[in-house]
Structures are given as C-alpha cells and as structure tokens.
Amino acid sequence: MNIPFEMQEAIEKLIEERSISKIRDCVSSVCERYNNESGRGKTLVKNEEEAVSYAISRMPGTFGAVKSTIKAFKEALEGHFGNDAGGETEIGFQSLADIGSGTGAAVWAAASEFDFEKITCFERESSMIEIGKHMLSYGEDVMKNAEWVQGDAVKGKDGGFKADLVTASYIMNELKQEDRNGFLKMLWDTAEKAIILIEPGTKAGFQNVLSAREFFVKNGASVVAPCTFSTECPLTKDDWCHFSCRMQRSRVQKFVKGGDAPYEDEKFSYIAVLKTCLGEEISGTDGMKRTNCIGNDARIIRHPITNKGCIELKLCSERGIEDVKVTSRDKAQFKAARKAEWGDGWWTT
Numbered sequence: 462m463n464i465p466f467e468m469q470e471a472i473e474k475l476i477e478e479r480s481i482s483k484i485r486d487c488v489s490s491v492c493e494r495y496n497n498e499s500g501r502g503k504t505l506v507k508n509e510e511e512a513v514s515y516a517i518s519r520m521p522g523t524f525g526a527v528k529s530t531i532k533a534f535k536e537a538l539e540g541h542f543g544n545d546a547g548g549e550t551e552i553g554f555q556s557l558a559d560i561g562s563g564t565g566a567a568v569w570a571a572a573s574e575f576d577f578e579k580i581t582c583f584e585r586e587s588s589m590i591e592i593g594k595h596m597l598s599y600g601e602d603v604m605k606n607a608e609w610v611q612g613d614a615v616k617g618k619d620g621g622f623k624a625d626l627v628t629a630s631y632i633m634n635e636l637k638q639e640d641r642n643g644f645l646k647m648l649w650d651t652a653e654k655a656i657i658l659i660e661p662g663t664k665a666g667f668q669n670v671l672s673a674r675e676f677f678v679k680n681g682a683s684v685v686a687p688c689t690f691s692t693e694c695p696l697t698k699d700d701w702c703h704f705s706c707r708m709q710r711s712r713v714q715k716f717v718k719g720g721d722a723p724y725e726d727e728k729f730s731y732i733a734v735l736k737t738c739l740g741e742e743i744s745g746t747d748g749m750k751r752t753n754c755i756g757n758d759a760r761i762i763r764h765p766i767t768n769k770g771c772i773e774l775k776l777c778s779e780r781g782i783e784d785v786k787v788t789s790r791d792k793a794q795f796k797a798a799r800k801a802e803w804g805d806g807w808w809t810t
C-alpha cells in the first residue's frame with residue numbers, strides 16, 4: 462500500500478525545511494523512548510523536531526494499519542446492512558473524532574474511506590498539533606478545516622464534542638494502566654455510533670484491545686471487526702490476534718529508519734464496535750449480556766497456507782479457532798480461498 466500523494470507531499474515539505482541527518486538522529490531517540498517509556502503516561506515526543514521525525518517515520522505505517530482496519534469494518538458492515546453501509550442510508554458516518562491524533566495519520570486513513578463533513582482532532586502535545594495541522598493542510602477541505610482540541614484523554618470525560626465515528630490509534634499503550642478505563646470512557650462518551658481502536662500488533666497491544674473490547678461490550682456495543690461475534694474471545698492467553706499491512710518505503714524513510722528494504726510490514730491489533738445493539742441478545746458464561754453479532758462468518762487470523770489442491774485457513778468465529786482445509790473439489794470455496802488473505806472475512810458455505 463502507498464500513502465496518498467498529498468500526504469507524501471506534506472512529508473516532503475517537512476524534510477525540505479530541515480536537515481535529514483538530524484531527523485534520522487531524532488527518529489532513533491524517539492524510537493528508544495517509545496521502546497523504554499511507553500505505558501507510563503509520559504510525553505514521548507518532546508518538541509517540534511521530534512514531531513517531524515515521528516511524522517516521517519511512523520505516519521505511513523499507522524496510515525496503513527488504520528486504513529486496513531477501516532476497510533475491514535466497512536466490509537463487515539456491508540455484510541450486515543448491504544452495500545449502503547457507511548454511506549448515507551442505514552448507518553452513515555458524517556463526523557469523525559480522532560483521539561490522540563498525533564500528526565494525523567488516522568485522519569488521513571479515515572477520510573480516505575468515508576466522506577466526513579466534520580473532523581475533530583484531540584491531542585495533548587502542542588508539537589504534535591503543530592505538525593498535524595501542517596500535514597492536514599495538504600488534505601481535502603474537511604481535513605484542512607479540522608478542529609484541533611488540546612486536552613488530556615484520561616480524565617474520564619468527553620472533550621466537549623461528539624462524532625459519529627471515533628478513532629484512537631496507537632495511544633492506549635502510552636497510557637498508565639490506571640488511566641486506561643478513563644480513556645475508554647472518553648471514547649465511549651464521544652462516539653455517537655462507532656469506535657475503532659488500533660494498537661501495535663504485539664501481545665501487550667492485543668491485551669489493550671481485549672480490555673477495550675470487554676469495556677465496550679459491557680456497555681452494550683456490538684463488535685463489528687475483527688471478531689464476527691461479541692461473545693468471549695476464544696484465543697488462549699499465549700496467543701494474540703493481530704494483522705499486518707505492507708507499506709512501500711520512500712527513499713527518505715529508508716534513510717531515517719535504516720535498511721534498504723523497499724517496504725515495511727506494519728503489525729497491528731484492533732477492535733471496531735458499533736454502539737448499537739445488533740442481532741439477538743445473549744448471555745455469556747460470565748453473565749455479561751452481549752449481542753450475537755454481524756457480518757462475516759469468520760475471520761482469517763494467519764497467512765493462508767497453500768498446498769497443491771488444498772488451502773489451509775486458520776479461522777476465528779463464534780465457534781472458536783478452527784483450522785480448515787479448503788480443497789479444489791469445492792470449486793467456489795477454493796476460488797475464494799485462493800484470493801483470501803490474512804485478516805479477510807470468510808464466509809463458510
């Protein structure tokens with residue numbers, strides 16, 4: 462996947478005005494801070510120079526992760542509502558609030574999938590806001606006109622605004638454990654219709670996604686993706702649900718991040734929910750009320766393995782985790798399996 466041309470232009474403008482070697486040094490110090498100091502509620506990007514290095518090194522990957530997530534969300538909604546989902550009819554998303562916007566990667570991704578009329582970016586750090594505004598000034602009018610609200614997302618109250626769709630990417634892992642419920646409450650209170658939370662595709666990132674899933678479902682949400690159901694997650698403790706998207710790397714990205722590979726694989730975990738209760742209400746074994754959800758029958762949670770005349774799929778569905786072999790004898794399913802990728806929905810016929 463490539464980032465939008467205009468986003469690339471905005472990044473190039475940032476580089477034009479600065480020393481690329483200095484940016485490279487900043488990328489490694491910010492990276493080190495992220496590795497060692499996440500999860501403590503600290504400011505990890507400390508000035509404008511570091512915000513620039515964050516934009517150059519991280520925006521393509523986070524754009525890819527959020528866009529992949531939103532595509533899966535839309536596809537699952539379409540499975541339920543028909544092809545008008547996400548459009549103007551059954552369930553439309555006219556406004557977006559992005560919490561912990563940073564330099565605005567999630568806004569670029571969401572605006573490439575939905576036609577919003579209003580966008581609000583909520584962010585704590587002034588340096589991120591400044592570079593985020595620069596980045597969005599290269600986007601469509603709705604992005605140029607985005608309202609930036611400076612504030613703290615862990616106070617357990619909304620930011621004084623609402624939006625149909627609320628996104629939050631790569632922020633929860635930065636917060637102190639004790640602040641995370643307040644943050645989830647803010648997402649919940651801000652969203653009119655749906656919430657999409659994206660975290661790094663690590664065990665820790667997945668644990669955050671799991672606790673968000675539990676919080677949202679307890680409050681009455683229906684899970685839309687990646688799960689095709691809202692009952693308990695069937696993965697065992699030593700496994701984690703994550704996905705990947707391949708992003709092309711520019712010359713500058715190769716320089717600031719090191720290495721010659723023409724691409725990078727961004728690993729991410731996510732949860733997308735609708736605040737409304739869809740489907741039949743059921744009681745989980747823990748007594749929690751949940752809705753029996755929508756869309757795809759199952760999701761492919763590993764790379765499919767192709768053998769001669771047979772494709773092996775690891776599927777997650779309400780039935781649990783299943784290893785399914787699709788053989789060439791079943792022509793329609795085999796044709797679908799040949800096109801299927803890790804992260805796709807899967808309908809068993």
Ligand SMILES: C[S@@+](CC[C@H](N)C(=O)[O-])C[C@H]1O[C@@H](n2cnc3c(N)ncnc32)[C@H](O)[C@@H]1O
Nearest residue numbers: 523561562563566585586589613614630631632
């Ligand atoms: C890793 S960056 C992710 C930025 C952007 N969402 C993305 O995916 O590229 C996390 C962002 O969350 C912001 N942040 C962290 N804690 C916050 C808080 N308590 N309230 C508001 N923003 C916060 C940070 O300043 C930073 O810009």
